[in-house]
Amino acid sequence: MPRKHDDRRTFLKSVGAAATTVGLAGCAGLGGGPERDTFLLGAVTSLSGDLRFGGGVTQRGYDMWADTINREQGGIEIGGDTYEVEVEYADAQSNPSAGADAASQMINDGADALLGPYSSNVTLSVCPIAEQNSIPHITGSAESPQIWQEGYEYSFGTIPTVSIIGNEATSALLNLEPQPESVYVTGVNEPFSEATAVSMRTAAEDAGVTVENYELFPRDTDYTNVVSAAQNADPDLHLHGGHIGSHVDLVSAASQLGYTPNGFLMHYGVNTGSYKEGAGAQAPYTFGATVWIPSVDRSGGVLFDSPQAYADAAEAAYGSAPDYTQAGSTAAGIVYQEALKELNAAPPLSQDDKDELIGILEEIEVNTFYGNVTFEVGGEYHHNNINTQTLLIQLGEDGSPTIVGPEDAATGEPNYPVPAWDER
Amino acid sequence: MVDIxxxxxIVINGLLLGGIYVTIGVGFSLAFGVLEVVDFAVGEYVMVGAFMGAVLAPLFGAEGVFVIPIVLVVFxxxxxxIQPLIHHVTTGDRPHPLLMGLVFTFGLATFLRGSVLTIFGPNSQDVPSSLLTGGIEVPGLGTFPVVRTVTAVFGVTGLAVFMYYLYRTRGGMAIRxxxxxxxxxxxxxxNIxxxxxxAYGAYAALTGSAGVFIGMTFNASPGMGLQYTAFAFFMVVLAGMGYLPGVIVAGIVLGLTQSFTAVYISGNAVLLVLFAIIYxxxxxxxxxxxxKGEWAT
Known part of the structure; x- marks a missing residue:
């Protein structure tokens, strides 16, 4: 039969051991989690659901960065040692609430920082999670101005807001000869597309061009009615904000009804394979907006020597040409890499390291194949990389894009006014 | 002032849109009338039919319209x-046969959508239709988009053939x-x-073929099925459950309501107006x- 004081001794030993364990765990927590010789980036993106295509684009962009830096440089150099980069994914399921859960999961898994989701809707739910947990978050794909107008301290974006892209692309199109006198603006009724349509309308109004109509529609609307109303207004240009499916439906209905304004400008995704496959014979001559394509004349940069070098590497790795979302996602990784070098702290990062990293990101300027990345601080688009040049592109007969505006960046002449459907 | x-x-658009819906509603109504199955997979048959058009047409170097006989036979x-499986889960000692049929076809719909997503990815696909491009302009009326007109004709013809089979042949008499x-x-x-x-094979064949036409009119997309399932339900309720001739009226009402609401009220109000009508x-x-639907008898 055990003695009473033996039991008490066992109890005290247990309590002591437990207290020591908790204390050590606490110390480990202060130091940034368990020992690790890699930087752990938690990527939240849509790997399933309606946004799976875009999620895959961001995933390729993030992987492209991690694979390249690990292969070519052995990782990120900190104090003479190199630490590999590990990107761990959590599926946002094309759903904002699932995106928020995925971000929390990444933080619980001890991520040093977050790479952001595809689409503004999901990003808007991830930003508050990054804020609450004081963890750096850079997204390579989210364009709604609302994200940056919220003034989040821990979130950054490499792609400029669509308020800028849509506005500048429209302005470039309005400068083509013969100068348009009227536009018809449509968009899909969701945050990103609405912001796009609003930016297009604003650009037209600022240029003194008549806006015949501005209207938003549900995604699954029948576009013959949209087109009939537009055809009746007879505008010089049709401007449309939406994702790829709505662009395809719009040009299909336009060709069926013989609606041919001098040009269609649509954003996002005109120069993606998805648009070209979906629109088929209707795709050529469409105008679109981008901040990057492989043919951009630019040399030098961290990790990739030029836009074309990046495009070749991406094509070799994934068998498809990258668009600006993929490029912006890779650039997000490159920005982390340069900021971590400057931070000079080995993984895992402590909370102090993460806070210091935010300060570094606010002041950073990185020369990449995608362009110089710097983040606005304190302005209307807080922490958004607005230091890019918007390019007006037009698809050729073979579906390849040519930069046709603004004038100082153009690499080819626009086919404008575009030919009627029955003359193509 | 209304622009004439x-x-x-808008009337033309609405009628032709209604014609597209008729192609789907006919088979759906037949399936309900004969088999007493509310088929949740109807929209996914449309989607798979559209993808068959997108895949087979380039494979044979042909137009989408020429692969329809293949689609008809396959579907x-x-x-x-599939019908014996549905029959199996909706008969015997199982409780709530209508619910069992719904669950079965819902599972089938999910399976079809997931399979297409896995095989073809999330991108839209073009169904070749260069023979049916453009529109026929009728002075004083407006433009009749060729592909939509052909689709509507297909729907009405399909309905006529079904009606002839049901009311003029021994097989049709057996089904009735x-x-x-x-x-x-x-x-x-x-032989039940x-x-x-x-009956179910004919419904699937007509719906799959309608998918090719819809693919030519819009495009083939893995997410397109759900809206056609919703519209098929709308059609059958409006037409009267299982009452085939009502499908034409329902299709026209659906198409015209959608078109007029989108242009003269707001594109955002279309579903609101449609479901107000349903209620x-x-x-x-x-x-x-x-x-004259089933609920009247």
Whole structure:
């Protein structure tokens, strides 16, 4: 039969051991989690659901960065040692609430920082999670101005807001000869597309061009009615904000009804394979907006020597040409890499390291194949990389894009006014 | 002031859109009338048909319209094979047969959508239709988009063929007898399984072929099915459950309402108006607009 004081001794030993364990765990927590010789980036993106295509684009962009830096440089150099980069994914399921859960999961898994989701809707739910947990978050794909107008301290974006892209692309199109006198603006009724349509309308109004109509529609609307109303207004240009499916439906209905304004400008995704496959014979001559394509004349940069070098590497790795979302996602990784070098702290990062990293990101300027990345601080688009040049592109007969505006960046002449459907 | 040109064009758009819906509603109504199955997979048959058009047409170097005979045969065979499974889960000692049919076809719809997503990815695909591009302009009226006009003609023709088969042939008489009373039909020596398989196969064939036309009109996209399932339900409720001629009226009402609401009220109000109509019909005339659906008997 055990003695009473033996039991008490066992109890005290247990309590002591437990207290020591908790204390050590606490110390480990202060130091940034368990020992690790890699930087752990938690990527939240849509790997399933309606946004799976875009999620895959961001995933390729993030992987492209991690694979390249690990292969070519052995990782990120900190104090003479190199630490590999590990990107761990959590599926946002094309759903904002699932995106928020995925971000929390990444933080619980001890991520040093977050790479952001595809689409503004999901990003808007991830930003508050990054804020609450004081963890750096850079997204390579989210364009709604609302994200940056919220003034989040821990979130950054490499792609400029669509308020800028849509506005500048429209302005470039309005400068083509013969100068348009009227536009018809449509968009899909969701945050990103609405912001796009609003930016297009604003650009037209600022240029003194008549806006015949501005209207938003549900995604699954029948576009013959949209087109009939537009055809009746007879505008010089049709401007449309939406994702790829709505662009395809719009040009299909336009060709069926013989609606041919001098040009269609649509954003996002005109120069993606998805648009070209979906629109088929209707795709050529469409105008679109981008901040990057492989043919951009630019040399030098961290990790990739030029836009074309990046495009070749991406094509070799994934068998498809990258668009600006993929490029912006890779650039997000490159920005982390340069900021971590400057931070000079080995993984895992402590909370102090993460806070210091935010300060570094606010002041950073990185020369990449995608362009110089710097983040606005304190302005209307807080922490958004607005230091890019918007390019007006037009698809050729073979579906390849040519930069046709603004004038100082153009690499080819626009086919404008575009030919009627029955003359193509 | 209403612009007459725009008004007539909206009427054309609405009628042709209604024609597209008729192609889907006919088979759906037949499946419900004969098999007493509310088929949740109807929209996914449309989607798979559209993808077959997108894949087969380039494979044979042909237009989408020329692969329709293949789609008809394949879908008929698949439908005839699936029907015994549906029959199995909706008969016997199982409780709530209608619910069992719904669950089965819901699972089938999920399976079809997931399979297409896995095989083809999330991108839209173009169904070649260069023979049916452009529109026919009728002075004083407006433009008739060729592909939509052909689709509407296909839908109305499909309906006429079904009606002829049901009311002018012995096979049709057998199917109507089954719809009337299965037990009595069996006692009269009708091979129920055989005729139910024929009816479901014909429904699947028509719906899959409608998918090719819809793919040519819009495009083939893995997410397109759900809206057609919703519209098929709308059509059948409006037409009167199982009442085939009502499908044309329902299609026209659906198409015209959608077009006029989008242009003269707001594109955002379309679903609101459509479902307001559904609720009114359900409250005032549950047997459909013409009062001849199953619920009236």
């Amino acid at each position: 040109g725009l008004f007539t064009q 008929f065979a698949v439908g005839a094979l 007898a089954i719809a009337e009373d299965r037990t009595n039909a069996r006692l009269m020596g009708i 399984n055989r005729y139910q398989s024929i 009114v019909v359900l409250l005032v005339s549950p047997a459909g607009i013409l009062g």
